[in-house]
Amino acid sequence: MAASNLSVLRLLWSRIAWRHWRLSPVSSFLLLLILAIGVAAFFSIRLANRAAVAGFQNFTDLVTSQSDGLITAPVGTLSETVLLELRELLGNAPVNLLPVLETTAVVPDRAERQTIGSRPTFQVLGLDLPALVNLASQPDNGPGWFSPATEGKTNESDHGFSSVLRNPQSVFISAALAKRDQLKSGSLLPLIINEHLVTLRVAGIIPADPRQPAVPANLLIMDLPALQQLADKPGQLDRVEFVVEAGPHRSAQWLGIKEKLAAANLTNSPRWLVGSPADRRASAATMTEAFRLNLTILSLLALLVGLYLVFQGLDGAVVRRRGEIAVLRSLGVTSGQIQSAWLVEAAGIGLVGGLLGLGLGWLGAQLAVKMVARTVNALYFASSADSAAFDFREAVIALVISVLASIFAGWRPARVAANTLPAQIAVRAGLSNFPGGKLLRRPQLGMALILLGMALTWFPPLRLPGGGRLPIAAYAAALGWIFGAGILAGIFLGELGRGLHRLKMNSVPLRLAGSHLRVPSGRHRLLVASLVCAVGMTAGMAILVGSFDTTMRGWIARTFQADLFISSDGAQTASSASRISPATWRAIVAHPAVKQANVIQVMDIKLAGVSTLLVGNHLAFFRDYSRPAWVEPPDSDDVFNPDLNSGLALASEAFSARFHMHRGSSVPVPTRSGFRHVTIAGIFADYGNERGSLLIEQRQFAGWSGNELAASLILALQPGHDAEAMRAELRAAHPGLGVFTSGYLRGESLRIFHQTFAVTYALELIGVVVAVAGLAFTMASLLWERREDLNTLRALGLRREELASAAAWEGALTAAAGVVAGLAVSLALGWLLIYRINKQTFGWTLQTDRPWGQLAALALLVLASAAVAGWFVGRWAARLPAEREE
């Protein structure tokens, strides 16, 4: 029985599926291509996301193979004196303690006007280099330092590290960098670390462990005390990693060590936090989770539009092949077998389109990864990703989605095909019997979906571990509105056709087009619905970006009021560890031309396990020169008075949303001497980061954090002093500093902001391309089904051009219905994106701005594309013979 079923399926496949695919290769390929683009958009974003997060590495893993655990300071850095204390604490436990200091560096650029973020950032790891040989000697670990494979080897009996100790400004580089920049042992590498211009000598190549990922080009390794000096962090460590010596009881040893570490920690004022390298990687993943999920959802837009078309394609095929289906039914093929054959065909489309999509997606990912990594760099942490590797698991997910979605889209056409009666052999399949679109003819359903969407907008976001928020209900609302508006747009299309009819115009093509739209077919309705989806989401995103743009411009204009903005020239990304040393910033602040200065210090802290930023600031300067827009203004001026603001803080709106805190809330701030409580005196709008910022007076920050390194310095000059002249003077005196005027920084901020939206723009564009391609595809399908009518019209004397014009009008009018409804839904989506999705994800309030010019351009683009596509398809259809099979 099973064998006979299989043979019937094979017969059905060859007779009613494969034959049709062969007869119309162009349209078949177009359908597959549309699906492939949808899958490609999804797959490329997933790969790019993965690469951007993988770009954040626990770099010491490359050296240790993987530490068993690590400790960090509850706040700021650890003192190196903790090392001896740890060794005493752990007795003779066979564990290597690996002190680590990390910072960033860039290659100097002597250009007068620099593009911020244009230079790649190196991650510089400071390690106790001689001690690394102890790791390499363990059987579980990789090839060793100072081994013959490492270029730094000399003939000395100590394996060459004494040359590194004698020349502390030595650096080990990756093989990738050596190859790229043609560096070798002894080459010189100029760098900026903090504000210091240094020239490091290449001591050798970082040994590669074949069991670890390749050493990235941007990783540099130095001897720890030398880096402590260069990074202005003498005696400080970022973390201590623990590598238990290889042996049969390694995990038990680590558990014992962990217990000792926990027991030695004071509960009220913990000295260290015990974690693992996996925690560090996971925190990078959770930090960006909301951002990556949003991108993934956006990438599904093209796939969604593509599915409308798969549905259309299969539905159209049912109509075209109805005669053959009826014959098969009369020959005894059961309806179940027919349905199975259609579902197999749908799955086949999903599989082939999906496979094509994987190839396109992998190519797209190579472009997308740079854009995603740029955003991650600007907002979260340094990501070194510059290419996306093919990932088998992601490929399987994309393929499964493609196949399942195709089966879903093909479900109804399959049922229709199965229900074809043998008697219909005598009936010429025609539009009047087109079965699709029953749901699309129900305005009540459209209204219900829209109302459901409205209800969903009241739901809060889903809170992710690590502090991220995912506005899942808002996304569902958007879907409800898009589907609802798609249904209602079909009704609008009928009205448009009837309106044209009432106008009684003389143009034959226009009247012909109008006659087809008066009672729009299911296929017309589906086409309109897919256009509503593409235009609605694209225009909605344009409204969000436009609003963002307007808000950012206002914020930037307000924020950059002072004369000069100074940071390390190495600070090329938001996550840069480059700082300005106290000696340098004090010298600048003391310059006679400086009227007032704001020394800004920044530090990552965790509140209840969720990461945020503690910012040291002169709060009065912040008020006067950054002119914050208040979400909850302070009740009094105490917070701006350094003599009165010791227990007060200002919080950004993102902080308020992330931690559910408002004016008057008390925040327990972790400091080197335990928790200190501050009260939030006001909440201001801020678009610098989504993790939120808590601003306290700089003097208090320095006391609590134990360091005075400045992230940036903002200067207001005495009257009569020219900012440009002062900028030139400071640049000459401190060539390792980036000194910017307010005007220049405003421009750069906007440029970086637009850069972070590059992926969004690309995804929008893909959505529109799919919609327009789908329009051409649907028009071809419609005209094919009407080829007898076209022949009749030609017999009545209509010319090819007139038939082409009629098709162009039909396409343009259908597109018009889609565009009008799409724009209408985009206004609602714009509101949803600004006030729900963006607010719930990032905690930022935006000023609504509708970029009418962009929306008009989008409408014109879709209308013109539809008309042009319709015209060409019409010309092609006018040549079709009445009896051609496909």
Added chain:
Amino acid sequence: MTAMPQAPTPAKKHLLATRLVAAALLLGWMSGAAEIPRLTADGYAVPQPGRYFVFPRDHGSHPEFAIEWWYITGHLTAADQSQFGFQATFFRRALVPPGLTNASSSASFGSSQIYLAHMALVNPGTGKFIFQEKLNRDGWDAYASTNTMDVRNGNWSLRLVSPQAGRPEFYQLQGTVAAEVAFALKLIPRKPLVIFGTNGVSRKAADPRASSHYLTFPRLSAAGTLTLNETNQAVAGEAWMDHEFSSSQLGAGQVGWDWLSLQLFDGRELMAYRLRRQDGSTDPFSTVAWIDLAGKVVQIGPDQFNWSVCAHWQSLQSGADYPSLVRLQAINPATSRPESFMVQPLVADQELTGKLGGVGYWEGACRVLDENKTVIGRAYLELTGYGESLRGKF
């Protein structure tokens, strides 16, 4: 003086030559002709005769010298009568002469000294020998106090615990080997400290700079715990502790040395080192030291002992061919009669391949047999310079 019992003619000629050289050297020494420089060409201290040792300070580190080590070897017996041999060695090597520091030096991450350490355990019952090396710069994870014996390298340490009321001073050794073995031993000297050499200086070659200050506890009781595969067991036994500091251990033409410590069941000890020349011959500065029951030391020259090789063991790892079964015949100064000791390794493979230190050697626990093949004591034998010459490294 009784002639040595072996004596084919060529060997006798060699013996004569050796005696002449030794006599000439002694003459030069006595006349003061061989002026002893205070510093090496690199600026490190040269051992000076007549040094006045002060303890516990001189148990500590002497960074003015280029090379220094604290060396403990011993034999342990567990409650179940299992036997073990162990070695714990802490080396210090200066990277820059005293008074100079490398630019990146800091208290926690120094760059003027490098510390290498070796730990090894041999279990004759299973035939298993394991060892581990550690290498660290001076600083938080490796140091040697200049005030007392307080040496550490990673999680390994050796400390002098000062005497307190009712408790004699002792040495605390803590170590692990390849995460399989951990030991914590209390070492109590059973004989007074011995200073080898003449006038406090142990000469190694004609060049006066090739010499050391060589201090030894020839017999210490050892007791504590040995953790093997997560099982703690009480152990007890005897150990030997050397502390030697110098700026050069080998002279021109020398390629390595064989060293031997014997602890005889009758309460006597012997220390012997045979400095080997390029051609395999014994250097005239080689010596055997007899330590009697009271701890009195008498050293004899190579004319009064014979070190003969009975068998070799070749390492599959390094390829070095070690003459690890030896017979030592030496004139006992107390009786002026020769005594013979067959030194037989408990396990053949006791090679420390020296991946980190760059010097491979064989250092093994042995039993000592007399001519009747009766076991009369325990020993540790060290064979260096068989993989490659040590010249320029020590």
